[in-house]
Amino acid sequence: MLPDLEEVLKDLVNQHIPSRYSGMKEMIAYHMGWQSQNGSKNTQGKRIRPLIVLLATQLCGGEWQKALPAAASIELLHNFSLVHDDIEDQSEFRRGQPTVWKLWGVNQAVNCGDAMFSLAQISMLHLGIKVNPMVAYEASVLLNQTCISLTGGQYLDMSFESRDEISRDDYFEMITGKTAALMGASAELGAIVSQSSKMNRNSLRTYGEAIGIAFQVWDDVLGIWGNEQKTGKPVSADLKDGKKTLPVVYGFENNPAIIELMRNTEKDDESIARLIMELEKIGARKYAENVAQYYSNLANKALLSLTNINSEGLQVIKELTAQLIKREN
Numbered sequence: 001m002l003p004d005l006e007e008v009l010k011d012l013v014n015q016h017i018p019s020r021y022s023g024m025k026e027m028i029a030y031h032m033g034w035q036s037q038n039g040s041k042n043t044q045g046k047r048i049r050p051l052i053v054l055l056a057t058q059l060c061g062g063e064w065q066k067a068l069p070a071a072a073s074i075e076l077l078h079n080f081s082l083v084h085d086d087i088e089d090q091s092e093f094r095r096g097q098p099t100v101w102k103l104w105g106v107n108q109a110v111n112c113g114d115a116m117f118s119l120a121q122i123s124m125l126h127l128g129i130k131v132n133p134m135v136a137y138e139a140s141v142l143l144n145q146t147c148i149s150l151t152g153g154q155y156l157d158m159s160f161e162s163r164d165e166i167s168r169d170d171y172f173e174m175i176t177g178k179t180a181a182l183m184g185a186s187a188e189l190g191a192i193v194s195q196s197s198k199m200n201r202n203s204l205r206t207y208g209e210a211i212g213i214a215f216q217v218w219d220d221v222l223g224i225w226g227n228e229q230k231t232g233k234p235v236s237a238d239l240k241d242g243k244k245t246l247p248v249v250y251g252f253e254n255n256p257a258i259i260e261l262m263r264n265t266e267k268d269d270e271s272i273a274r275l276i277m278e279l280e281k282i283g284a285r286k287y288a289e290n291v292a293q294y295y296s297n298l299a300n301k302a303l304l305s306l307t308n309i310n311s312e313g314l315q316v317i318k319e320l321t322a323q324l325i326k327r328e329n
Contacts, residue, residue: 001054001064002047008072010034012119023104027112031083031100043095045082048215048324049186050075055320056190056204059306059313067193069126070139074186076120077143081150081182083113088158089241093234117147131193139192146185153177160244165252165259171244175216176209183212200306207302211321214295218325220245221288224276230328236272246291247284254282292325 009032017025029035033044050071057067085091086099087109093099101109124143128136156174160166187208191201222231223238224247238245242262251258261267261275279285299321303314 001051004065004068005047005050005054005071005075008068008123009075012072012076012123016119016122017115023108024112024115027100027104027108028116030103031079031112031116033095036097037103043097045075045079045095047075048320049078049182051320052183052186052208052211052317053189053193055313055317056187056208057193058190059309059317060191060194060196060200060204061308061310062190062194062196066130067127067190069123069130070189070193073120073123073127073143074182074189076116076123077147077150078182080113080116080120081154083109083116085154087113088154091237127193132195135192135195139189142185142188142192146181149177149181151177153179153181157244161242163244164263166244166249168246168249168253171246171249172213175213179216180209180212183215184208187211197307200309203302203305207299210295210299210302211324214292214299214325217246217288217292217295218327220247221285221292222327222329224279225285227328236276239272239275240267246288247279250284250287251279251282254284255279296321296325 013025013028013032017028026035030037030042033042036042053067053071053074054064058064082094083100086094087101087106091099092102099109100112104112120143121140124140125136127139130136153174153176156170157178160170160174184205185208187204188201191197191204196204220238223243223245224236228234234240239248239262242265248258248262252262255278257278258275261271261278264271267275300318303318303321306314
């Protein structure tokens with residue numbers, strides 16, 4: 001599945017980005033992991049979201065090959081958001097490599113993200129060649145609704161930076177938009193492309209949203225306690241950036257010292273070590289790991305309500321679900 005997806009993604013870039021914009025093509029290829037600064041292969045993303053599109057299509061009895069334009073569209077939308085998020089968060093590294101804005105500047109990185117957003121739209125329109133045009137229209141509407149949720153989640157995430165503390169309700173509202181919406185849409189697209197039942201469509205959306213929350217919470221754990229060599233970003237970068245991740249939000253509610261430590265905008269290694277110690281003292285890591293497992297279980301429960309499905313496909317998607325919250329990067 002993934003080799004076919006990469007071929008579709010590269011074809012989209014080559015066909016729709018003219019040679020006179022070779023610099024634009026270079027930025028996209030770099031961010032997508034197809035080449036590094038010196039022209040060699042770079043580190044790619046995990047392609048989880050498009051894989052969910054393809055697996056969900058197969059699960060519902062459809063031909064996953066027909067869903068490739070939708071899967072590519074989702075991956076391009078995701079990467080558009082990453083390029084812009086890196087600018088907004090002033091993140092200098094992604095997957096252990098300098099970010100697009102760090103190499104080409106903010107203005108060109110904005111152009112790169114915008115181009116990928118447009119390619120996502122074109123790819124979803126190509127779905128109309130593979131399936132009923134009304135199905136492609138429905139998928140396109142979902143894509144754009146999801147983009148609003150995604151950018152809304154990023155808006156909330158950025159607005160939290162100026163607040164001393166937020167509640168767990170605030171946090172879950174934010175990640176429902178920023179992470180869960182795109183995962184939910186990815187799974188739902190499988191039901192749309194395969195023209196499965198409304199019940200299956202709802203169940204797959206629930207699955208995707210639940211696994212999206214589990215994925216983000218696990219990412220929060222890795223952002224504090226992960227291995228830098230495996231995550232590709234500096235240890236405790238989220239704490240230094242003042243990110244209101246779930247362990248921190250849990251800390252706000254259970255340890256007043258964490259509020260004071262997070263208020264410090266110039267955190268040195270000593271204050272970071274103190275923060276981690278205070279979080280561990282109240283069991284913030286274990287709490288977050290339990291939450292990730294809870295939503296992973298919810299995702300699996302949603303899969304049980306599916307009807308008239310491919311049993312082999314069900315096993316594959318269950319295995320993917322288990323891997324997502326046991327990953328180290």
